[in-house]
Amino acid sequence: MKMPTRSMLFAALLAAFPLSKALSQDRFADVEVTATSIKGSVHMLTGMGGNIGVSAGEDGVLIIDDQFAPLAEKIATALGQLGSDKPKYIINTHYHGDHTGSNAFFHSHTGATIFAHENVRIRLANDEKIKPEALPAVTYEDGIKIHFNGETVHVIHLPVGHTDGDSVVWFEQPDVLHTGDLFFNGMFPYIDQGAGGNVEGYMESVKHLLNKIDDDTVIIPGHGKISNKAEYTAFLAMIDETFNYVKALKQAGKTLDEVKATGLDEKWADWSWSFINEEKWITTLYNDA
Ligand SMILES: [Zn+2]
Numbered sequence: 001m002k003m004p005t006r007s008m009l010f011a012a013l014l015a016a017f018p019l020s021k022a023l024s025q026d027r028f029a030d031v032e033v034t035a036t037s038i039k040g041s042v043h044m045l046t047g048m049g050g051n052i053g054v055s056a057g058e059d060g061v062l063i064i065d066d067q068f069a070p071l072a073e074k075i076a077t078a079l080g081q082l083g084s085d086k087p088k089y090i091i092n093t094h095y096h097g098d099h100t101g102s103n104a105f106f107h108s109h110t111g112a113t114i115f116a117h118e119n120v121r122i123r124l125a126n127d128e129k130i131k132p133e134a135l136p137a138v139t140y141e142d143g144i145k146i147h148f149n150g151e152t153v154h155v156i157h158l159p160v161g162h163t164d165g166d167s168v169v170w171f172e173q174p175d176v177l178h179t180g181d182l183f184f185n186g187m188f189p190y191i192d193q194g195a196g197g198n199v200e201g202y203m204e205s206v207k208h209l210l211n212k213i214d215d216d217t218v219i220i221p222g223h224g225k226i227s228n229k230a231e232y233t234a235f236l237a238m239i240d241e242t243f244n245y246v247k248a249l250k251q252a253g254k255t256l257d258e259v260k261a262t263g264l265d266e267k268w269a270d271w272s273w274s275f276i277n278e279e280k281w282i283t284t285l286y287n288d289a
Contacts, residue, residue: 028070033078038226039218040174041149045078047071049098050222053169053178056082057149062089063106064169064178064220065099072105086110089146091155092136093180093222094163095123095195103134113137115144117157119165123195143167158182161205162189162222164196168209177213178220182206183232185224187273188281189239199243199288206236238271246282247289256286 033047035054045052045063048071053064061084066075076085090112092100100120106112116136124130138144146153154170162181169178181190182205191197210232213219219227242264249259260279272278 026070028068031071031074033067033071033074035078035082036226038174038220039176040171041151042171042174042176042218042220043082044220044226045075047074049101050093050096050181051178051220051224053176053220054079054082055149055151055153055171056084059088059149060084061087062091062146062148062153063087064091065093065180066090066102066106068098068101069105070101072102075102076106076109087112089148090114091146091153091167091169092116092120093167093169093178094165095120096163096181096192099180099222100124100134103136104131107133107137115140115146115155117141117165117167119163119196123163123165158205158208160196160198160201161191162197162202163192166205170212174218175213175216176218176220177209179209179222179232181222182209183219183221183224183227183235184276185219185221185227185231185235186271187224188268188271188276188278189235190276191284193284193287199239199285203236203239203243206232206239210236238268241265242268242281243285243289246285250286250289256283259286 031048033045036044038044041055041057043054047067049067050065055062061079079085087106090106103114114136115138118139121136121139124135143156152172154172155167158166166180166182168180191202213229215229217229219232221227246259260282264278
């Protein structure tokens with residue numbers, strides 16, 4: 001019998017120890033950060049976490065959200081290919097870690113100035129795991145306009161939606177809207193009811209944005225593929241219909257468990273995803289119904 005080679009032994013070891021263990025130790029190792037050109041100076045980066053909006057041009061690089069800390073160097077590399085790996089400005093659409101995770105890296109390594117609604121700074125500052133350098137240096141109540149790369153970058157705060165510190169970013173001239181997590185394209189949204197978000201406020205915010213845009217507007221959603229007004233309208237209709245449905249059951253005296261057991265109409269099955277499945281969405285709706 002032939003002696004087993006080292007590579008055979010290695011293969012046997014791999015088979016014996018499930019890969020999932022190794023993967024869970026570094027779920028970011030295989031994530032690729034890739035850029036898509038949108039319109040004008042605007043690009044989008046995708047990796048893991050919220051979609052990153054980018055303005056790249058003569059004035060340098062501005063980014064909207066920055067995903068998770070372990071992806072910071074990959075994000076910097078992708079930005080370098082668009083002109084500079086040192087963003088001047090960062091806008092946080094809200095405080096969640098999949099949108100603010102690389103704040104500290106970019107502030108420390110590139111001196112980026114971070115902008116966000118006041119409540120984003122308060123929520124991050126109250127989290128002892130967040131380093132001081134990750135905190136937004138410039139905060140606002142209602143919004144701010146940044147004139148950058150020949151475009152007006154209009155940052156608009158919307159009260160009580162996904163959280164109590166939501167901002168969207170509208171590039172007025174190329175007509176591109178980054179919604180932050182006020183849009184999960186084709187998916188049930190996460191609404192952070194423990195951080196000031198609620199279903200009715202979320203719908204109000206979406207309605208407000210739909211009134212601002214038209215069929216030519218390109219939408220970068222917080223999560224999911226590049227989108228448009230028609231898809232955003234369908235997203236609002238889904239929330240509205242499922243909310244009214246759950247509200248009617250609650251008012252008829254059904255408990256949360258009974259509503260979960262009944263379930264939503266079959267036509268919403270595709271909106272369920274790993275983080276917000278049907279049961280979780282029903283729970284969110286029921287809480288505010
Ligand atoms: Zn979020």
